[in-house]
Amino acid sequence: MTNNRLTPDAAIVLADIVALADAGYAQQVTRFFKTDEGSYGHEDVFIGIRMPALRALLKEVHPVPLEVCNQLIQHQYHEVRMFALLAMVKRFNSKKLERQLIVESYLAHIDFVNNWDLVDSSCYYILGRWLYEQGLDCQQLFDFAKSNNLWHRRIAIISTLYFIRKQRFEETLQLAEQLLFDQQDLIHKSVGWMLREVGNRSLETMTAFLDKHAYQMPRTMLRYAIEKLPAQQRKAYLLASGAA
Numbered sequence: 001m002t003n004n005r006l007t008p009d010a011a012i013v014l015a016d017i018v019a020l021a022d023a024g025y026a027q028q029v030t031r032f033f034k035t036d037e038g039s040y041g042h043e044d045v046f047i048g049i050r051m052p053a054l055r056a057l058l059k060e061v062h063p064v065p066l067e068v069c070n071q072l073i074q075h076q077y078h079e080v081r082m083f084a085l086l087a088m089v090k091r092f093n094s095k096k097l098e099r100q101l102i103v104e105s106y107l108a109h110i111d112f113v114n115n116w117d118l119v120d121s122s123c124y125y126i127l128g129r130w131l132y133e134q135g136l137d138c139q140q141l142f143d144f145a146k147s148n149n150l151w152h153r154r155i156a157i158i159s160t161l162y163f164i165r166k167q168r169f170e171e172t173l174q175l176a177e178q179l180l181f182d183q184q185d186l187i188h189k190s191v192g193w194m195l196r197e198v199g200n201r202s203l204e205t206m207t208a209f210l211d212k213h214a215y216q217m218p219r220t221m222l223r224y225a226i227e228k229l230p231a232q233q234r235k236a237y238l239l240a241s242g243a244a
Helices: 008-020 023-032 051-061 068-074 078-094 096-108 115-121 123-134 139-145 150-158 161-165 172-180 185-201 203-216 219-227 231-241
Strands: none
Touching: 008 051, 008 068, 008 078, 008 172, 051 078, 051 172, 068 078, 068 096, 078 123, 096 123, 115 150, 123 139, 123 150, 123 161, 139 150, 139 172, 150 172, 150 185, 161 172, 161 185, 172 185, 172 203, 185 203, 185 219, 203 219, 203 231, 219 231
């Protein structure tokens, strides 16, 4: 969204965000987020704002109206989209009666949640929590897991972190199976991470999944999953998978 299409309130918040930009740091994060052609972050634009600075600004201006969030999340600057998502999460936590509207807004703008940090900072706080607390069907997550869009697939599995923290593992394991043969390294990492989170709460549940699937799992996915296991057990799984 171009600046001249912003409402006055959104333009004021945008100016506050952009004032935090650091060109030197922008060069660092541009490399870190792999923005070169052909990489996952290609065409993402960074202006160099550290997360603590964004969070400090949000604390100053909270609550940010949902209408403002909806405009800022469409901005070309990565950090502006991050600010919008952080503001939506904070509003979701503090405005119980607005939660359905916030979820609807999040889903309506899902294509702007288009890098791993944007996904990881928002989806389980908003979508995962909403699905869990409302007792809703999780078909939306399974549909996302089938998407050609890398970030939709990551949203699918990371959203279940809220479920995992409530000792509910079924959806995570089903999605992990669905994503087992995904070709993207960032999905391998996210699935492995969620399996490790399951194992942190129920080692038996995680190892049962690994006993069934370790031989099929991409190396990175397996390594992320078994990271906290004893050395001998890690070695056994790696040998079983041929990844040792």
